[in-house]
Amino acid sequence: MPEPYRRRRRRRRTAPGPAVPLLLGAVLLCLTAAVLWTLFRNRGPQAEDVPVPDYVEKDYLTVNPYSRPGEALDKIDGVVIHYVGNPGTTAHANRNYFESLSSGEEGTYASSHFVVGLDGEVIQCVPLTEIAYASNSRNEDTVSIEVCHPDETGEFSHVTYDRTVELTAWLCREFRLDPETDVIRHYDVTGKECPRYYVEHPEAWDTFRADVAAEMERQKEAEKNS
Ligand SMILES: [Zn+2]
Numbered sequence: 001m002p003e004p005y006r007r008r009r010r011r012r013r014t015a016p017g018p019a020v021p022l023l024l025g026a027v028l029l030c031l032t033a034a035v036l037w038t039l040f041r042n043r044g045p046q047a048e049d050v051p052v053p054d055y056v057e058k059d060y061l062t063v064n065p066y067s068r069p070g071e072a073l074d075k076i077d078g079v080v081i082h083y084v085g086n087p088g089t090t091a092h093a094n095r096n097y098f099e100s101l102s103s104g105e106e107g108t109y110a111s112s113h114f115v116v117g118l119d120g121e122v123i124q125c126v127p128l129t130e131i132a133y134a135s136n137s138r139n140e141d142t143v144s145i146e147v148c149h150p151d152e153t154g155e156f157s158h159v160t161y162d163r164t165v166e167l168t169a170w171l172c173r174e175f176r177l178d179p180e181t182d183v184i185r186h187y188d189v190t191g192k193e194c195p196r197y198y199v200e201h202p203e204a205w206d207t208f209r210a211d212v213a214a215e216m217e218r219q220k221e222a223e224k225n226s
Helices: 003-013 019-040 091-105 138-142 158-174 186-190 196-201 202-225
Strands: 056-058 078-083 112-115 122-124 141-149 183-185
Touching: 019 122, 056 196, 078 158, 078 186, 078 196, 091 112, 091 122, 112 158, 138 141, 138 186, 141 158, 158 202, 183 186, 196 202
Parallel strands: 056 122, 078 141, 078 183, 112 141
Antiparallel strands: 112 122
């Protein structure tokens, strides 16, 4: 195309001066674009930890290769529900188990963002800006919740169930997730029987997600009226 070719030649001949400022401008523009891209590419919070509900007790693990690698979460595309698999154990005991892995003696890699306890208490072990070691290939883009349970069936007690629904609904609202598609079981990632009761009873799992959707509406209403 002859027209732009001519224009380019003319500019090069008549104005060699602005080349340096132009180059600097281009570099600055690229840098600004890179910074903006880093800030806004994710739905998840990158720079700072989001404020969590009052019922959450923060008791972060120390940064270590086995349970809190300190790696940034790419983004938050889902919530993964687990059961602790150790009947009758408390949220504190499970949090401390994750902490104990930091010695490396067991060679086990495991953790979770949240643990919901037998009395509905919630401990946060890993900030929402970092990955936890809970959900295999989905560690990079999900938040994990480990849930305590009274017996081998893995069914959550009423108070624990309600709290897990409440926390999951809060996460869905905070990170604009759809409980229908974005709330999954560990089983949905790897086929592992986790959380056991909700793998063995798919209808209970459907109810759980429906309860999360209903709880999201309830929280929205409560916020409107407060
Ligand atoms: Zn699991």
